[in-house]
Amino acid sequence: xxxxxxxxxxxxxxxxxxxxxxxxxxxxxxxxxxxxxxxxxxxxxxxxxxxxxxxxxxxxxxxxxxxxxxxxxxxxxxxxxxxxxxxxxxxxxxxxxxxxxxxxxxxxxxxxxxxxxxxxxxxxxxxxxxxxxxxxxxxxxxxxxxxxxxxxxxxxxxxxxxxxxxxxxxxxxxxxxxxxxxxxxxxxxxxxxxxxxxxxxxxxxxxxxxxxxxxxxxxxxxxxxxxxxxxxxxxxxxxxxxxxxxxxxxxxxxxxxxxxxxxxxxxxxxxxxxxxxxxxxxxxxxxxxxxxxxxxxxxxxxxxxxxxxxxxxxxxxxxxxxxxxxxxxxxxxxxxxxxxxxxxxxxxxxxxxxxxxxxxxxxxxxxxxxxxxxxxxxxxxxxxxxxxxxxxxxxxxxxxxxxxxxxxx
Ligand code: CAA
Numbered sequence: 278x279x280x281x282x283x284x285x286x287x288x289x290x291x292x293x294x295x296x297x298x299x300x301x302x303x304x305x306x307x308x309x310x311x312x313x314x315x316x317x318x319x320x321x322x323x324x325x326x327x328x329x330x331x332x333x334x335x336x337x338x339x340x341x342x343x344x345x346x347x348x349x350x351x352x353x354x355x356x357x358x359x360x361x362x363x364x365x366x367x368x369x370x371x372x373x374x375x376x377x378x379x380x381x382x383x384x385x386x387x388x389x390x391x392x393x394x395x396x397x398x399x400x401x402x403x404x405x406x407x408x409x410x411x412x413x414x415x416x417x418x419x420x421x422x423x424x425x426x427x428x429x430x431x432x433x434x435x436x437x438x439x440x441x442x443x444x445x446x447x448x449x450x451x452x453x454x455x456x457x458x459x460x461x462x463x464x465x466x467x468x469x470x471x472x473x474x475x476x477x478x479x480x481x482x483x484x485x486x487x488x489x490x491x492x493x494x495x496x497x498x499x500x501x502x503x504x505x506x507x508x509x510x511x512x513x514x515x516x517x518x519x520x521x522x523x524x525x526x527x528x529x530x531x532x533x534x535x536x537x538x539x540x541x542x543x544x545x546x547x548x549x550x551x552x553x554x555x556x557x558x559x560x561x562x563x564x565x566x567x568x569x570x571x572x573x574x575x576x577x578x579x580x581x582x583x584x585x586x587x588x589x590x591x592x593x594x595x596x597x598x599x600x601x602x603x604x605x606x607x608x609x610x611x612x613x614x615x616x617x618x619x620x621x622x623x624x625x626x627x628x629x630x631x632x633x634x635x636x637x638x639x640x641x642x643x644x645x646x647x648x649x650x651x652x653x654x655x656x657x658x659x660x661x662x663x664x665x666x667x668x669x670x671x672x673x674x675x676x677x678x679x680x681x682x683x684x685x686x
Pocket of ligand 1: 435459460462506540545549553650651
């Protein structure tokens with residue numbers, strides 16, 4: 278009897294919707310070309326040796342078991358990247374998750390260089406350098422000079438136009454977006470960005486690489502912020518709007534809590550890095566100054582370096598007094614409930630626009646991206662059924678994303 282109650286509950290229905298997305302929908306990526314077109318990736322090149330790039334190196338080594346070569350602007354940075362990857366491999370051995378043999382094999386497959394000519398034999402080159410158009414274009418111009426004609430070039434840009442980056446290439450059809458989420462080893466999503474000129478071979482290769490990395494890939498169009506950063510960018514912008522307005526950090530986090538995301542917005546900003554976060558928000562504001570919030574205070578917080586206070590283990594304990602001072606000064610005009618209401622309406626509006634623009638093929642793709650890339654909770658189903666249930670869809674566009682609506686909590 279108890280089981281019957283559980284399996285007829287709305288929570289169960291919402292979980293089943295999410296389960297089907299992750300188990301079935303994800304296995305048939307919409308818009309994917311014939312997998313047979315994929316080229317075989319036997320050597321990976323990574324441009325950049327910072328934290329993000331080093332996390333890529335670790336993942337490619339472990340999952341693809343092929344040689345991985347990294348480069349950066351100085352030997353010191355290359356050495357730091359190599360040391361990070363080797364230390365992480367050691368940690369896995371200590372935890373009993375990796376055999377010493379595998380560690381040695383992966384470590385032997387890893388190398389660093391200052392000479393791009395060493396990338397000549399790579400079949401796949403990905404960059405994780407600073408989010409600036411000119412820097413990325415310069416990287417790919419130099420990479421294209423040395424690699425073979427069939428080498429696929431991938432950018433991990435989080436909010437720049439892939440098409441614009443590819444403009445400097447002789448063969449722009451070989452470029453794809455390959456967007457990871459923090460923490461790279463943990464978040465299952467990869468947004469594979471199909472720029473207007475990306476050809477089927479490049480997309481098929483990106484899908485195969487994603488699969489080999491054991492990630493769930495969703496194909497998106499080359500639209501600012503793709504899926505997850507467009508929605509998280511909106512949410513984080515609204516959180517900053519609220520603190521700028523004089524609502525305390527705690528209360529803003531509370532206002533957003535019903536969405537059930539695993540991290541409060543300020544922890545999330547610290548996870549992705551305040552600089553990176555500010556950059557993503559700038560890009561989104563550049564995309565639509567009407568819908569996205571321009572946040573000067575996040576730039577100030579990024580300069581200062583933190584928002585949260587933490588205990589000795591790194592767990593958040595409160596909010597830094599200096600950070601509180603940085604955002605102080607606004608005049609509060611909304612209750613916590615109004616912040617939430619406006620947030621969900623804004624999210625519904627953004628998702629409707631994304632579907633109308635064809636950023637992804639369906640509302641299910643958006644739900645899948647948010648579950649896999651931002652930890653959207655299973656028990657709420659997906660973000661689109663949730664926005665239907667709280668009435669945001671109806672209010673914003675007079676209908677719902679799903680007909681009939683998907684029940685849930
Ligand atoms: N870095 C590396 N690994 C981490 C980590 C971190 N900051 N935080 C947790 N982990 C690892 C843990 O070591 C653990 O790994 P093992 O299973 O191998 O031991 C695993 O993650 C789970 O850790 P916890 O049990 O502590 O998990 P949790 O329940 O606290 O979840 C979380 C941690 C997965 C990070 C979760 O809070 C989450 O999903 N947060 C949302 C993150 C998110 O939204 N990311 C997207 C940001 S946008 C972006 O990245 C794109 C961009 O372009 C800026």
